[in-house]
Amino acid sequence: MIGTGHYLFLSLALFLIGVVGVVTRRNVIIILMSIELILNAVNINLVAFSRLVGSVEGQVFAIFIITDAAAEAAVGLGIIIAFFRNRETVLADEMDLLKW
């Protein structure tokens, strides 16, 4: 039988993969995708616990997180488009105007 632990490990795995993507990739779009992965991992946790506790609130939070993900994706992609128009690139480490 499947216990909550399984779900926790699954979400941990997804989370780590997402982190690796965020930290190592150069392409901003893929970084955003990795962030989506992380959010999903969190969702799995929430749902698993809501199942464990037998209350629906975890799922409600998951819904909120999905909402956030939507907003974040919209804004992030908007930024990417604007940036791409100016700099003709989508590489994260060329976005270092902060450095100066």
Add this chain to the structure above:
Amino acid sequence: MRPSEYFLAHIWLVPLFPLAASAVMLLFGRKLSNSLVSVFCVGSVALSLVYGFGAIFQLIARPAAERVVEFALFNWIPAGPMHTTSGHLVNFNAQWGFLFDPLTAVMVGIVTGVGFLIHVYSIGYMAHEGGYYRFFGYLNLFMFSMLTLVLANNILLMFVGWEGVGLCSYLLIGFYFLKKSAADAGKKAFIVNRIGDAGFLLGIFLLVGTLGTLNFSELRGAIVAGHFAVGDAALTAIALLLFAGATGKSAQIPLYVWLPDAMEGPTPVSALIHAATMVTAGVYMLVRTNAIFAMAPRALAVVAVVGAVTAIFAATMGVLQNDIKRVLAYSTISQLGYMFLACGVGAFSAGIFHLLTHAFFKGLLFLGAGSVIHAVSGEQDMQKMGALGGKIRTTYLTMLAATLAIAGIPPLAGFFSKDEILARAFRANHALWLVGWLTAGMTAFYMFRLLFLTFHGTSRVPHEVERHIHESPSNMTVPLIILAVLSIVGGWIGIGGRFERFLEPVTQSAPASTAGETPEAALMIASVAIALGGIGLAWFLYIKRTELPDKIAASFGGLYRLVYNKYYVDQIYDAMFVNRTKDLGLTLGAFDRTFIDGLGVDGTGWLTRATSVISIFWDKWIIDGIVNLVANVVRVLSIPVRWLQTGRVSSYAGFIVLGVLVLLGFYLHAAGYTLANLRP
């Protein structure tokens, strides 16, 4: 003041309308359309015309004894108590006040009436000129200043208007400021006027010091109170200084030189400012302050002589001019000479009378000349005109009327006033009369010379111009007609001394004309005769035997050249004053450059530079040294931080992960977990 007398109560509005209009023009005029501009300005002048004439009629409606209205809007310069030279303690206070009496009434009538006509005329004349709104703005500003001048109840406020009209005259002479000659003429007028005004100002100061008041209505009282004897030195000095101002403004010898050049301005300006109104300000001022002049017979004598000499001198110059407007300019000067002659012999009312009629016909003459110039598309040289009489009939007829008037042919306006003056002059001094008489003849001669050269004889107009010779539009001809009517009938108000009696309250202090019979009729006949003689001569020379003038010119070569070049007066002035002034300026400039700049400023600069070497050293090595030291320390310290701050998203994310790692480890440790717990 009676409640019924609305206009007298609101006389102070008269100058305000043009002021408002000019303010609007000079602020927003650029954005307004021409039609709107004309509506504004002419409308404002029309309003002041209505108010002015309303006031005049209500003044006349009063009984002769009470024809004086004076009131102040506010205290302008309340200087407080002071001692006059005669030791009186007076409380000097210059108000912003208005005095409305018969003399002012006449002036207001002239200014608003002729001003309005000329405004209407300008709508047509300036239609195709640039700076339409600018022109009308200046013109309205002039109206304001002139009305302030004539309505002022004290010399100081009068002086404000006086300077105002001077400014407007300068602006309008230089209206075409891109034309060098125009700009120069403006400057010339302004500077020459300054000379006169300097005298005027001194006169005012002296007046304040002597009488302690500037209000016209108080002058007489102050003189009486001061127990001044006739011919008192101070009063004479004041009178002469005021007259100096008058010579400047009214173009009398020796300060007349600016008026001919002032013809560079647009013709309506010449008509309004340099014929009808402004140049007569001097005469007005004299009459206004006649209380003083009456106490200074020597000064009066000077005035009379200057006037007479100016009259004949200008007349001679006018004889040989070819520029139509310049002829009129010299004629104006000589007519002004007449007025001063009148004042000089104590016939103030006659002077004002001539001023009135002169305003009519000289304004008309200028407008007519403008109409002619308009017709021959800008040509001003009479050599290039002729036989225009048939083509521009209205202009011709009106100008004929004006010419007859100025020549003193009865029963036109000029006849009455001039005859009055000559009569009084004869009574005072036969020599003066003789001069006036000759001048009358010359006037008739050169005015008809102008008329014949312009309208009669053979046409000398170039063909391409001749094709589009045309009568001016109605808004130009109508004023001509009105003025023509006035210059025909305008003189009749003087018949039987009615005009003189009207002015009594102002000129009462005039010395009673020395008794003794004067052959009025004989003088009349004589002046008419010489006028006719002049006309005949002009006809003979310029219609009958057109070749003669050149012959005569040839035979009198030297004299001719002398007169033709206006007695070289301008050159003499240049040589005597202008260039000397320039030299002085140059010298001073050289002094400034060498001593002030060279030694003072540059020397100081050099000294400073020299001394600054030390502070340079200090700054460079000590101050900057400290700064750089601090900066270097910071830089060295910042190396590890800079290594952390890559400015890259990913690395920051990496640091976040690191932080989570550490925190989680810390919590586990705090919770007391160790690797031992990993054992199942």
Add this chain to the structure above:
Amino acid sequence: MAHALQASLEAVKPFLLPLIYAVAIVAALPLIAGYMVLMERKVMAHMQVRLGPVRVGPHGLLQPIADAFKLLLKEDIIPENADRLVFWLAPMLSMTAAMLAMAALPFGPGFQIADLNIGLLFVVGISSMGIFGTVLGGWASNSHYSLLGALRSAAQLVSYETAAGMAVVGALLLAGTLSLRNIVEMQENTGMWFLFVAPVGFFIYLVASIAETNRAPFDMPEADSELVAGYMTEFSGFRWALYFLAEYTNMIVVASIATTLFLGGWLRPFPTTHWLNFLDWLPAALMLGLAGYSLYRAPKQPVMIQKFVMVLVAGMFVACAAILVAPMVATHIAGASSMALLVASWKPALHGGFWFLLKVFLYIYLFMWLRYTFPRYRFDQLMRLSWQFLIPVSIVNVMGIALGLALHRQWGWSYWVALPMTTAITLLIAAALARTGEKKEKDEAVVGEFWGTGRDA
């Protein structure tokens, strides 16, 4: 041994019927789609006063089969430097999404693969995944026409899904459940199709569904005259057939959703008004009529074999009629015998299926009709229609229905007063919106200029 078999059979049993249904649908769909194509071509032909395909088989009845064979036998071309993986994946994606949506649709009272408690959302969500088929296909074939078509369709589908979703929500409020079967039963209880309760929602869904299936006048993604064939340009043979199939399956899906939500699913018109019961005879009558028509056409056929086929068709129709009538008359003929009762018990299934399919095909016929009636929209007009008219109106519609229901439940208004009133309000607002929209026609829509497919497109 036998016992284990028994057990395994027991385990499989609940999945048995759904499996059968699924196999049936998957097997039947291509055929149905093919004949829909034929029907479309025929309708087009008759609207343009032509005959349409008549060569293959009587009246070209076998044309779809021939087309299918042709497509299957064609060479399968994958263009140079196309992205092979995605190129291979895309058509399948479309097809899968379309097919998967079928799983929750109730074709009849009993005829449904799975009655999910989120059935409606399931269908909507799954069919929304069809976009990827289009977009990825367009991108993968690495051609400008395709990419442009793909982008267009992505934009178009996303925007119209919103409108369709809101329209669906309207019906959802009325039904109060997500299970499609319950929705239909709800309409049965109301005694009235939701079409008559919430017409605005239905029409919004109509327009939106046309756009979602990329059909004229909204066929931007494959506008032949502008972008060769849009995202399908580089596809040929079997992959193209898949796209084609997916398109028609989608049509069936949206039609089924519309039928289920607004047209009362498998119910006959006014299911609860008894004096209309004679409508139960309509299916049989229709079948007989068709049979008569084919018999009437039979002698006119040029070739012997064709005459024969026509007669065969007529016979088929008669058989259908018999099947449809049987349950209704069984008890009258054979009394209350168990056999008769069994036959009679088929009635809801048979008639339900008939009505459902009838409505679906009428809906699709409407699609075709519109396709041959209206010119194609410009892209910015398309976007403006969705964002500036349909979506606002659908939102207003949802609010209106909610208000009506609140009035009905909280304040006890009559159902038949509250809802028509709110509907009227919605219509008024819609009219106002349309007016303003016409005013805005002049300036270019934001979306249009953003995609550069504005006036100049």
Add this chain to the structure above:
Amino acid sequence: MLDRIVFDLFAGLAILSAILVVTRRNVIHSAIFLITALLATAGIFLQLHAEFLFIVQIILYVGGIMVLFVFVIMLVNLDVALHQMQFRRQWWVGLLLAIALGAETAAAIYIGRLGLPGPETAPPASVLEPNTEMVGHALFSAGGYMLPFEIASVLLLVAMIGAVVMAKRRT
């Protein structure tokens, strides 16, 4: 038994495609695998009897957000990007950090396993039935998460405006 199979299937699919997302060179492929991962996660949700969340995941994530991603990728598509270096030069640092974190968290979970009740103690699925209605009540009942829900809607509005403003071509 069946439960186990389903879980292993979905979990394996999710992890595999997640790894592919992070490692693929071509962005579109990453997007496709992300879609797969999301669908697998949805499957996990379904297995957890969160049907509503399952469909929300599909509609919002797959049908909405991912379309947006694919869209932007096509707009921003750079062939040069394919030939550039895909990973940062210090990629191994990130990897090490992640592994360390993973080990630590795994240890934490493993240690805390005793605190987690087993599946048998978990309440029956019927507790969360009917799922959609319960979520709805939790979201919209005034005592529940109404205010956060409204705030979330405002957040979405703001995000929408922001995205439009940023992506719109300045003319």
